[in-house]
Amino acid sequence: MRPLWRCRACGAHWPCQPARLSLLVEYREDRTALLVYLGLLMAEAHAQLSQLNGQLHHAGLHDRFLTWARARGPAERVTMFHVNHEPGAQIHHTDPFAVPAGERSPVRRLRGRLAAPVTLWTAPGPAGLTVSSTLVAEGEPDRLLGLIDAESDLWAAVEEAGRFAVAPLGPPHRQLADRFAGLFPSPGGLFATGSWTDTPYGPVPADAGGWAGCRLDSAREYGWALLVEATIEVVELVTETDPLLHYRGRYRELT
Template identity: 30%
Template sequence: MSEYKDVSPQRMREVMGSFCSGVTVVATQTEDGPVGFTCQSFTSLSLEPALITFNPSRTSTSWPRIREVGRFCVNILGGKHQELSGGFARSGADKFAGVAHEPTPLGNLRLVGALAWIDCTLHAEYDGGDHTIVVGQVQAMEAAQHIDPLLFYRGRYAALAAAIELAAS
């Protein structure tokens, strides 16, 4: 029975990894250049008003820079974007080197070829333990057709068909 009480960070990551999620890159343009990071803790929050939420780590060096701007674009990645996701998850490198991007209506950064993009202004922030709960108010958005999502499941990336096969086994 004691194994059910194990809520250690390692066990939490293992169990929560059973929830398949999409993968996003949150990005904007600052006075010092483009900034962005990979984030899988993203979801729709409200339809009226149109709100989304995501949860950057408190150790993120990118989120404080985006917060200062007060706006951002959530780019939902497609199944062929594993390398792009990995690049935006690293610290210290030029994450935008060789990455095609365009300005959104708010002046944020939309990654060319993303499955969808959601242009937001910062609505609110809340304490979330070792993460920050960010609420964004949606100002503009668009989705591509016929692109499968990039998924994260049990600690690894998966395309839609692969995730279905993995879950069936």
């Protein structure tokens, strides 16, 4: 989000942890190209942030944009940290990209303490995004609201189609949730793996316990996100399944 150079999704200084992981995956075969790309962005960020904040410490931006992306030698290389790891996955013992405790936003920490259901939003195209800010409001008509990334492929598809599908995810969908959140590699595309059911509103996981088809009503900037308001037109409930929850940066299950 320019000129503040914060992540539109999480509000942290960009490149935040998910952005760094995504960039490392995207440029895994060409680290030099990644450094060139980040260098150009660093120069742009320096110019814009200097206008907002006056003189900046260039070294701080250098560490923020470039130091973490440098290729490591064999002795220094570590397994990439994965915050929502699958059983048996190899992870680093700490998050190398975590924001230091003293710099964490109190509001973000408060939001992290509010357990939220993990849902998958999809639209014709297809496009999809993991969303943990979905709210259903009963009424006449029934409505659905959610906060999403205004620069995501999902929003572009929803804006064009005027409709989208929302499916609550369960514990077996951890990797799928990470994939659509940009935290897990998706060779061949987001929908290349898994079984999907086509609907007029977008593909939904075949093993989802249910889904809702929504018609887009409006959208507006809300904080650092986009508040989407929609009318629920179709609800299909197949089986009752346990929810996948997001709490304090981790996936949790009901116990």
